[in-house]
Structures are given as C-alpha cells and as structure tokens.
Amino acid sequence: xxxxxxxxxxxxxxxxxxxxxxxxxxxxxxxxxxxxxxxxxxxxxxxxxxxxxxxxxxxxxxxxxxxxxxxxxxxxxxxxxxx
Amino acid sequence: xxxxxxxxxxxxxxxxxxxxxxxxxxxxxxxxxxxxxxxxxxxxxxxxxxxxxxxxxxxxxxxxxxxxxxxxxxxxxxxxxxxxxxxxxxxxxxxxxxxxxxxxxxxxxxxxxxxxxxxxxxxxxxxxxxxxxxxxxxxxxxxxxxxxxxxxxxxxxxxxxxxxxxxxxxxxxxxxxxxxxxxxxxxxxxxxxxxxxxxxxxxxxxxxxxxxxxxxxxxxxxxxxxxxxx
Numbered sequence: 001x002x003x004x005x006x007x008x009x010x011x012x013x014x015x016x017x018x019x020x021x022x023x024x025x026x027x028x029x030x031x032x033x034x035x036x037x038x039x040x041x042x043x044x045x046x047x048x049x050x051x052x053x054x055x056x057x058x059x060x061x062x063x064x065x066x067x068x069x070x071x072x073x074x075x076x077x078x079x080x081x082x083x
Numbered sequence: 084x085x086x087x088x089x090x091x092x093x094x095x096x097x098x099x100x101x102x103x104x105x106x107x108x109x110x111x112x113x114x115x116x117x118x119x120x121x122x123x124x125x126x127x128x129x130x131x132x133x134x135x136x137x138x139x140x141x142x143x144x145x146x147x148x149x150x151x152x153x154x155x156x157x158x159x160x161x162x163x164x165x166x167x168x169x170x171x172x173x174x175x176x177x178x179x180x181x182x183x184x185x186x187x188x189x190x191x192x193x194x195x196x197x198x199x200x201x202x203x204x205x206x207x208x209x210x211x212x213x214x215x216x217x218x219x220x221x222x223x224x225x226x227x228x229x230x231x232x233x234x235x236x237x238x239x240x241x242x243x244x245x246x247x248x249x250x251x252x253x254x255x256x257x258x259x260x261x262x263x264x265x266x267x268x269x270x271x272x273x274x275x276x277x278x279x280x281x282x283x284x285x286x287x288x289x290x291x292x293x294x295x296x297x298x299x300x301x302x303x304x305x306x307x308x309x310x311x312x313x
Contacts, residue, residue, distance in 0.1 A: 015186070016229075016265065018187055018188070018189050018191045067144065068140070073231055
C-alpha cells in the first residue's frame with residue numbers, strides 16, 4: 001500500500017520560540033492584535049510504501065526519532081493518508 | 084608529534100584556520116573528508132565551524148550521518164579528544180556525543196562579534212593551557228547558538244562540572260560582552276562525562292594570534308600538545 005505522510009514538527013511547548021515571537025510582533029504591527037501564542041515549526045511530506053497503515057506510521061515515527069525531529073527541542077505530529 | 088585531523092564537510096568554514104592553528108601549536112594536522120571512513124590514525128579530532136550540508140533540516144542534523152562521524156564516534160568512545168567548534172558543537176549534539184541542542188539565537192539575528200567567556204574547566208584536552216576562571220575574549224559567529232537542554236540535563240552538567248566555557252552574564256556589572264544568544268545558564272561550551280569530547284560556540288581558531296586582533300584562542304591548540312592521548 002502507498003501512503004502520503006504529513007509530518008508536523010513544532011518547537012516543544014515551554015521552549016523559547018523567537019521566530020514565533022517575531023511573527024506575532026509583526027502580526028500585531030499589521031493590526032492583527034488578536035493573534036497570540038504564535039509558534040513556527042516545520043512541515044515535511046513524504047510518500048511511503050508499507051504493508052499497512054500501522055506499519056507506515058511506525059516507520060515514520062522511526063524517521064522522526066532519528067532525523068526529522070530533535071527529541072530535545074521538538075515534538076512532532078503525523079497524519080497518514082492512503083494514496 | 085601529535086596528529087590532528089580536521090574534518091571537512093560540504094559547507095565547513097574556518098577549516099584552514101583550524102588546521103593552521105593546530106600546526107602552529109606544534110601538531111601535525113591534516114584534513115579528513117566527510118566521506119572518509121577513518122581518521123587516518125589521528126590522535127585528536129577537530130570539527131570546524133560552518134554550515135555543513137547547508138544547515139538543512141537543523142544545524143548538524145545531516146552531518147551527523149556522514150561516514151566520517153562513525154569514525155569520530157569510535158575515536159570519542161575510545162577516549163580520544165574531540166573538539167567541536169560552532170557547527171562542530173551542533174554536530175556533536177545532534178550525534179548525541181554531547182547532550183542538549185543549539186537553537187535559534189534568542190535575538191533572532193546572526194551574531195558575529197567578540198564575546199567574553201570564562202574558562203570553567205581547565206582540565207580538558209583543549210583547555211589545559213588556561214587557568215580555571217580565566218576570562219577570554221573570543222569571536223562568535225552563529226545564528227543558532229542558544230544552548231538548550233532539559234532541566235535534568237542542565238542540573239547534571241552543572242553538578243558534574245561539565246560547563247567548559249560560560250558567557251559573562253548580562254546582569255553582571257562588567258566591561259565584558261554578555262551572553263549573545265540566550266543560552267541556558269550562559270553556557271558557551273560543555274564536555275562529555277569523561278571530558279574528552281568538548282563543544283564550544285566561540286571560534287578560538289580565529290583568535291590564535293595577536294596579529295588577528297585577538298590571541299586568547301591559542302590555548303585551545305597548545306593544550307592539545309599536553310593532552311594525554313591514546
């Protein structure tokens with residue numbers, strides 16, 4: 001089976017995210033004062049062939065733990081789609 | 084004569100400076116390419132600064148998987164001295180040879196200027212030429228130098244005395260330049276438990292001669308010749 005995987009890597013909650021702060025400040029300067037708690041992360045997409053959805057997710061978690069995210073500073077979320 | 088290997092990745096910089104600084108300290112220094120599988124028998128390894136693999140994904144994240152890093156890991160685990168400077172420090176953290184991570188500077192800007200640091204550990208292979216407590220003026224040049232680690236890791240680093248260099252605190256009334264990047268505990272450099280693997284953000288190889296404007300970095304290289312090696 002083929003899968004399309006969306007990985008969302010975000011700075012861990014509680015760690016200073018200066019990029020998010022800078023974007024929040026810029027949004028405020030543009031008049032979007034209602035925007036708050038802005039955080040900037042990274043999105044990664046990949047195709048994967050695997051025998052099952054569970055296997056596809058397990059393999060992608062290994063990729064995240066080894067390379068795509070830094071376990072010290074980042075958390076990740078996976079979204080797995082068939083196709 | 085000691086053999087020093089300077090590892091070059093695509094995007095390394097100050098690699099010639101590091102080679103030259105090692106040679107000036109009396110060592111025999113040579114380059115090792117990132118795709119090499121061995122260190123050619125080197126006694127000491129230097130991982131220079133720069134932007135290996137374009138800093139893609141995260142600084143040091145790709146370099147960690149280059150073939151030469153397997154050899155660096157074996158060398159480190161056997162007790163061989165390894166110094167990571169700037170990007171080299173980032174690579175050592177990504178490779179888990181040192182704990183923690185280096186994140187985007189708190190001020191977001193790339194910081195390139197001299198800063199003042201305190202030598203907290205003068206018994207590593209790279210700092211034995213200094214006195215503990217010595218203040219050094221060294222250049223930094225990085226966008227991602229904010230040292231971050233879990234509370235447990237920070238407590239362990241402090242309890243075990245593994246902070247090698249510390250920026251002077253901004254709150255301290257002194258003429259010295261304070262923490263330039265928001266590093267936890269003002270950390271500018273750390274070592275592993277055995278003390279043979281050291282990572283620092285400042286660039287001593289850019290400051291090893293008064294002719295360069297700064298000479299305080301020379302001790303990192305003259306320390307090497309005193310190092311007890313395998």
